[in-house]
């Protein structure tokens with residue numbers, strides 16, 4: 001079972017009643033840096049988009065972005081932010097309440113999938129299911145961008161540690177993946193010092 005228990009939606013619903021710790025008022029800098037170095041292709045899917053800052057950042061750069069999260073209030077907040085954007089940016093954004101474990105249910109092929117803190121809230125089994133489904137949602141040559149904790153906190157309701165070894169075991173050439181980059185990074189928080197993180201850019205072959 002994931003560290004968020006048998007009903008993670010209840011936990012995330014509760015935490016979005018206030019500003020969550022990961023809502024730092026913009027995209028995680030380590031994710032922005034990765035996307036600058038490995039430019040994404042459209043359309044982009046933001047899995048577990050929260051209140052939408054990464055998707056909005058990408059739309060401001062001219063990208064077409066679908067953001068999905070299972071928390072209604074997070075998506076409502078993202079949509080409020082869209083309302084304040086110029087129409088040429090707003091029209092590039094589509095936020096939906098959806099289960100990010102199965103991106104293929106959106107019935108779209110994406111050029112890129114960005115994951116800023118989603119995989120690390122999944123347990124091992126959920127991660128396997130998500131990655132199998134991700135392969136269906138990305139078109140050939142499409143890229144998956146990941147930022148996840150690289151530190152384990154021995155308490156519930158915290159993300160799990162994701163390692164380079166795990167990524168190399170999951171994203172193999174035999175499974176149709178090519179790892180472009182794995183790097184050390186930081187995950188910023190509103191309420192605590194930065195957490196050691198792992199960033200990756202992985203291509204669908």
Ligand SMILES: C[S@@+](CC[C@H](N)C(=O)[O-])C[C@H]1O[C@@H](n2cnc3c(N)ncnc32)[C@H](O)[C@@H]1O
Nearest residue numbers: 012022048049050069070071099100101116117
């Ligand atoms: C650590 S937060 C990161 C949020 C956002 N990407 C950011 O960087 O601010 C993880 C997000 O994943 C969402 N989430 C967790 N499980 C989900 C699921 N099965 N389907 C959709 N969203 C999910 C949570 O609601 C939360 O917004």
